Amino acid sequence: MRLSQDDFARELRAAGARIGKPNSASKRYVQRLEAGEITTPRPGYARALEMVTGVPIESLGFPAGTDSFVVDDGRGGHDLEVRTPPPSAGAIRSPQSNYSGVWLSRYEFFSSGREQMFVSQHYVVLLQHNDRLTVRSLAGSADSSMGMDLTVDGSIITGTWVEDTARTGYYKGARYHGAIQLLAEPSGRRLVGKWVGFGSDSDVNTGPWALTFQDGSTSKATLAAYDRRPND
Template sequence: MNAPNTALRAVRTGMRMSQDDFARALQAAGLRVGEPNDANKRLVQRWESGAIAAPRPVYARALEVVTGLPISLLGFAAIPEGQAVDDQRGGHDLTSPLSSLATPTPKPLAVHGSHEGVWLSRYQYHSSGRGDSFAGQHFVVVLQHGDRLTVRSLPGSAASSLSLDLTVDGAVVTGTWVEQTDPIGYYRGARYHGAIQLLVEPTGRRMAGKWVGFGKDMDVNTGPWELTFRDASTSKATLDQYNRLPE
């Protein structure tokens, strides 16, 4: 008897989603990356109960888009090389070992290829209340599916949590950001969000540009933002290594 997948359940409940909500989010994610799926509440229940040891690749990619985490951190059991993976009907895929799911092969991009891995995110902002400028830093994990990047901060790298949803078009990266500030910090858990546009350097190892967002008085603020590449791996060991405050 398989053990329940408590890691996946913890991630889902941490996102404040019911199993129905989670299934709908997986369907929407599949459509966004051009891989429609038939996720439903029953499938989520079977994953969380351990009845299905690992998702098929189409679901693995949707899970990464929705959660912002690599499939290796979502509590699924490792499958020996060549062994089939259960699907939602209780049958089996013909091939596809789980080892191929940890870092899915992205669709080729026009210029820079894959941006997946660990990056250091750093932005600057002015605090009108304190009359000074500050920098926010996070280690973030970047997952890529085609031309879409899902970016999530590692929880130990800062007191606030950061997420970005981006689209790559050649050397231009455009999207949105959300930051949940420290509940006991200066901003007392306030949630801020806005837009961001970055240019990827020819090396592919740095993205730099500007963010825009609203202040507490609904004034429009802006400032510099950059992401600097640190590691191409998204394995648990690598993420544990960077789950700390940046130096």
Template structure:
């Protein structure tokens, strides 16, 4: 059986697009780039269901234009990227090609236990990081759509659902009972302090017994090859991922 591409679906929902609208955007991107394609709703369904494991290059380029993310961050197979470190303390690598993330931290067993519950829905993500360049601690907040398939949990922030506009956040996580382990990637705002740099790192959290809050820490590398870390939590907002509910949270968190 094919494994559904929950990452791509989370990204599409985060963009507030139906499958029809997403297919149209892919076609429009192909026209703008001079590489027309014939994307349809059915093709989007094949991508999201896992029936088509990897898009052809003409579609891959259009998908990157529509989502603003490299193809390997959309749930498709891709090679490991080359990176260079330019961070001033934000906590990650500045990717020159495309972010895949780093191996999950925490030393968990490769045997996967059944997930304690289904965590699909809209969550408020909050993390803290220290900026050595500004000698101060800052908070990042995003409304994130999480989608779960089996033990895999993928997430994408909403277009306007962050304190800093134009800073999409993606999460690729594994559920092992009450333990959540995986990777994060954030594209910083092009007009912000980090000037559009893309960062990634690892994350591990514990789920509270209520299933309405996950809390733990992120880890990433700094410019001096030091390892930075800080607190990160996800707080449950709504189980509904319909277009109307997503639109309600498509705003900057308070």
């Protein structure tokens, strides 16, 4: 992520504040994570790590399949905090449910240089912490990388997006970013809306964007299965 240890610690503290789980992450804490001295982060830290990196805690080198965390109760003992398991791939999701899982991202854009419409698709991992959503594309699903930072308010989802295009592609590694607003369908299996952003001619463009639910798991095995290009 091209962050120093101090910068990464600062991002962890900011993420904790945003999700209502304050933490005291420091440069030393980051060093201990990198050295493997911390094998199971406390829940607040685990959620901040997921929010900053945009990937599940299991994919950061911590024990796979961990659904609970042991935390110090302040009295010399420990409490067990249980993480709610993700829904199964076939589960019906309401607009108020947890959206964590793998989704197919698809948006359309007009290329003024080529004078035609194009479609861009990525498999993405979506993580939810309270009303905050982070979306990060899986590296093998497209030549470009894409991410979103979103806020949920009922069935309305609002936020920002950024995409780094392929260095060897038509846009030669250019970065594009903008705003997005989505509406969750009643089933919770599709998020549909529009993006707005700037074009290469310094004009403001817009177009349709949809996320379609694929799988409620964010395990390493599931992410590996979707780390490929979507079917046309």
